[in-house]
Amino acid sequence: MNRILFFPLLLLMTACKANINDKNNIVMSDTVQKPLLYSRTDTTKVNLNEAEWKKILPKEVYTIAREKGTERPYSSPFEKSKEIGTFYCAVCGNALFESNAKFESGCGWPSFYQPISKSSIIYLPDNSHGMVRTEVQCGRCKSHLGHVFEDGPPPTGLRYCINGVVLDFEKAKAAEKKYNTAQGN
Numbered sequence: 001m002n003r004i005l006f007f008p009l010l011l012l013m014t015a016c017k018a019n020i021n022d023k024n025n026i027v028m029s030d031t032v033q034k035p036l037l038y039s040r041t042d043t044t045k046v047n048l049n050e051a052e053w054k055k056i057l058p059k060e061v062y063t064i065a066r067e068k069g070t071e072r073p074y075s076s077p078f079e080k081s082k083e084i085g086t087f088y089c090a091v092c093g094n095a096l097f098e099s100n101a102k103f104e105s106g107c108g109w110p111s112f113y114q115p116i117s118k119s120s121i122i123y124l125p126d127n128s129h130g131m132v133r134t135e136v137q138c139g140r141c142k143s144h145l146g147h148v149f150e151d152g153p154p155p156t157g158l159r160y161c162i163n164g165v166v167l168d169f170e171k172a173k174a175a176e177k178k179y180n181t182a183q184g185n
């Protein structure tokens with residue numbers, strides 16, 4: 001428990017600076033004020049430079065998604081949520097996790113044992129702060145999501161520890177219908 005809390009808190013104190021300058025792929029032109037890149041159907045990769053990200057993202061999202069920050073533990077309403085549906089990248093709308101892969105890890109952040117598909121996530125070695133970890137980023141927009149650890153439950157044994165700030169949730173329609181029926185609606 002202490003060990004798990006320690007890692008993200010360390011990151012909070014020494015958030016590293018993202019230094020990604022993609023000069024070849026400018027998706028947004030004169031419409032940078034609108035986050036037009038958010039789409040749940042468009043799978044085109046998103047590549048913006050840091051100045052553009054800063055313009056279009058709310059500050060708390062920017063800090064985590066682009067500066068690899070970490071939200072306060074137990075601060076996300078998604079951490080304890082048991083609603084049925086799909087979690088998307090809050091930055092670009094890429095589908096990341098289904099609620100049925102979510103579990104209560106007790107670590108203070110929304111936790112999942114597997115992503116929706118292999119292409120949902122990008123894995124990168126993270127050797128910062130003298131630790132050997134695996135960072136997970138959104139497969140479409142390369143936003144920092146969190147880390148994956150090998151202490152999760154079956155069937156994968158993995159724990160995707162994700163910042164709730166960079167998640168966007170949509171309730172499953174079937175689940176809503178079932179709920180309404182149960183309520184006599």
Ligand SMILES: [Zn+2]
Binds near residue numbers: 090093094141143
């Ligand atoms: Zn994304």
